Amino acid sequence: MMLLLRERRRRIRRTFRRRRSFWIRPWLATDRKLQFGHYDQLMNELRIEDEPSFFIFLRMPPVMFYELLNRVGLRIKKTDTLFRRALSTGLKLAITxxxxxxxxxxxxxxxxxxxxxxxxxxxxxxxxxxxxxxxxKDEVISCPTDPIDWRAIADEFP
Known part of the structure; x- marks a missing residue:
């Protein structure tokens, strides 16, 4: 009896379940991203034609962006699957x-x-x-190790 009730509930849920209208919204598709997205179009144009505007857009010069990309790229890289291509590391870095x-x-x-x-x-x-x-973290973020260093930091605060 319990099995029959469970099966009936499953059938009811299936009939009322909302169907997906999209796997991915058309305006987010890869081909449109390449054609109209800021990363693939605007950033390349700014890098080539107008470095000061690139700096304004990303808050760093192109050389620094690509150096950062080279250093963290392997850590944030994902592999492509049969269903979809992974987002590029440069795009992830630009967004984040x-x-x-x-x-x-x-x-x-x-x-x-x-x-x-x-x-x-x-x-x-x-x-x-x-x-x-x-x-x-090893280059930029250093934590004081002795009381003298901590005192120097404390003295900077009123």
């Missing part, structure tokens, strides 16, 4: 480090600018931040 962290843009704004779905951004953004921290 340079647009989101530098300007505070929300995921929804980034979605429309760079043609990457909000849910995808929310997945890879923490991974990219972690990769940047892991790569630069």
């Amino acid at each position: 480090a340079l647009r989101h962290l530098a300007t505070g843009d929300k995921y929804s704004t980034l979605q429309y600018d760079l043609r990457v779905a909000r849910n995808s951004i929310s997945k890879f953004l923490p991974e990219v931040c972690r990769a940047i921290v892991d790569e630069y």
